Amino acid sequence: MYLDKLDGRVDTAFFDSKLAEWRTEQDRLLRDVDDAPGRQPDLH
Numbered sequence: 001m002y003l004d005k006l007d008g009r010v011d012t013a014f015f016d017s018k019l020a021e022w023r024t025e026q027d028r029l030l031r032d033v034d035d036a037p038g039r040q041p042d043l044h
Contacts, residue, residue: 004010
């Protein structure tokens with residue numbers, strides 16, 4: 001997807017839309033990991 005954007009095969013609106021979806025999904029997954037039972041707290 002990134003290379004397609006650089007090559008001009010994906011327009012900016014589509015790329016921005018997908019990027020927003022991916023960031024939303026990433027945020028959800030990170031919250032799920034943080035909330036997982038038995039998860040060790042970060043040591044840094």
